[in-house]
Amino acid sequence: MERAKVETGAALVSLLFSAFGLIEAWGYSGEGGMMPRAVMLLMVALSAIWCIQSIARLGHHSGEIISATPQQLRGAALLAVAGLFLLFGMQYLGFFTTAVFVLPAVAYGLGYREPKGLAIATGLFMLLLIVVFRIFLAVPLPVELLFSFMEG
Template sequence: MKNSVAEMLGALISAGISVFGLLEALNYSGQSGMMPQAVTAFAIFLSLIWFVNAAKFHFSGQSEFEFAELRLAGLAKIIGGILIYVLSVRYVGFFTATIVAVPAFAYLIGYRNLKVSFATAIGFVLILYAVFSMLLNVPLPDEAIVDVITRAIK
């Protein structure tokens, strides 16, 4: 498969998953849906830019390399991981799913230092919590890990 075709396909899949995520985020009550809605809308925008750039390259007539099967398998793993992540946000919550997903995605793309991956994920979640809960005073959805963080800070 030509690289540009694979990229257009990847961009469409990414946009589709992001639309699914946006539809899920629109169901969040009040201001708690603000961040997931913004992130997924931005992901849709970036996916569309990715598609347009890949399509422009594809139809420009420039030579391109073939997409290796190994890269397609990696792409399939990433797409599967994204779908699992989006669904897990619905059932276990954004913060909990993110703490698991960041190290998992890092591992999938070849980063093997799990301590750093988990520390990064936890730091990211704590920063998001601080920004939305403490700085912006946005109520966060009910989630066990948010309760743990709230009790630890108070």
């Protein structure tokens, strides 16, 4: 398939989801809603730029054809499944608990096989998230499964 068509489609999907995310984030109240709104606004802007650039390339028949390899398709499927797991996992387990499972699983699925590295990277990422929410945003962490193990 022609690269410009694939990119235009992907940019439109990205723009659509970013716009839905911005609408959702706009409903968040207080200071805790500032970061999601800023991130989603940036995503809308970047997706719009990508979309405009891709549409502009549609008229220029560069003839550049791209095709996905089986490995790329598996990676895309893995990321889609991980996204769905995050979406539903956040509702039932909580964001942080779900992330502890999804982050190393995705890294492993994409080819990183070092258990110590997976554990360290996951731990550091979770620590970063906790610091951002507790210290920088001064938002209390939600009650969820992961923190119940940490407290006692």
